[in-house]
Amino acid sequence: MRRGELTGKAWQRVEPLLPAMDGRGRPWRDHREVINGILWRLRTGSPWRDIPERYGPWQTCYERFKRWxxxxxxxxxxxDLQVKDDSLGTVEMTVSIDSTIARAHQHAAGARKRGTTTRRSTRKPPKDDKPLGRSRGGLTTKLHLITEPRGLPLTVHLTGGNVVDCTAFEAVMATFRPRRRIGRPRTRPDRLLGDKGYSSKKIRLYLRRRGIQAVIPERRDQIANRKRKGSRGGRPPAFDAITxxxxxxxxxxxAKLKQWRAIATRFDKLASRYLAGVTLASIMLWLRHAELSDRP
Structure with a gap:
């Protein structure tokens, strides 16, 4: 086993969740070997064609990554990892929300839009699902994340890099549906922690109507406007500085996700492929935490 590959304990957790090899047609490449090749590509940020031969053909790694x-x-x-962890009672419903920017490589901006063709190619163009936005750093993608109290990712959402955090808040919360072993998925955490970028009347009203305690500090301009209005400005919102x-x-x-170079910099043309890479890196974080928890 080389650095960054699936350990024996991690493979025991992942193997039952993968599609079974039906035995029809040509023999399948070993799942563990292919996943290690995909992890090598995510860790190094190299093109798919540069995957070492010890992991098999690069086409096999990409096609299985795409299919799954x-x-x-x-x-x-x-x-499944979240459900098994929740069954032990270790996942609490106090969550944190934030976003980060991933610079888009020039190769990520080359996907053709639907309906456009070239004279030399008759292949069907890929779907244009790339949330790229032009910001101060050029073409970027913004990664919105909700984590549980130990810092493990629960849900991920992608937007263009020029999208403001408070604008995408409701879309991010709509993806928050952690499953439980018994009962329906829970869509409302008990408390939500966010920075000043999420301090707006609309967000606070959204959380109040759903019975979610907002732990979000006020911006300076909001404090100044409220004090300038005097008694008409109302009371300041409750804020738990300790939490x-x-x-x-x-x-x-x-910081842990961006240790994977293919996540710190977006090389994928399609947002679905980039999001799949973030999901796979999140799986590795959960597996790593499970291994550390199992140690005596």
Whole structure:
């Protein structure tokens, strides 16, 4: 086993969740070997064609990565790990939300739009599902993340890099549906920690109507406007400064995810492929935490 590959314990958890080899047609390449090749590509950020031969043909690694993205295998693996962890009572409903920017490589901006063709190629163009936005750093993608109290990712959402955090808040919360072993998925956490970028009347009203305690500090301009209005400005929103100290865990999660170079910089043309890579890296974080928890 080389650095960054699946360990024996991690493979025991992942293997039952992968599609079974039906035995029809040509023999399948070993799943563990192919996944290690995919992890090598995510860790190094190299092109798919540069995957070492010890992991098999690069076409096999990409096609299986693409197939398991489209049929929901990667997302299902992440949900299964969360369900098993929730059954032990270790996942609390105090979550943190934040976003980070990933610079888009020039290769990520080359996908053709639907309906456009070239004279030399008759292949069907890929679907234009790339959330790229032009910001101060050029073409970027913004990665929105919700984490649980230990800093493990629960849900991921992608937008263009020019999208403001408060604008995408409701879309991010709509993806928050952690499954439980018994009962329906829970869509409302008890408390939500966010920085000043999420301090707006609309977001606070959204959380109040759903019975979610907002742990979000006020911006300076909001404090000044409220004081300038005097008694008409109302009371300041409640803020738990002690609980807010745990918000740094979402920043640590971003730091761990960006250790994968194919996530720190977006090389994928399609957003679905980039999101699948983030999901796979999140799976590795959960597996790593499970291994550390099992140690005596």
């Amino acid at each position: 993205d489209e049929d929901g295998t990667w997302a299902g693996n992440l949900e 807010y100290k745990d918000r740094n865990l979402v920043e640590r999660c971003f």
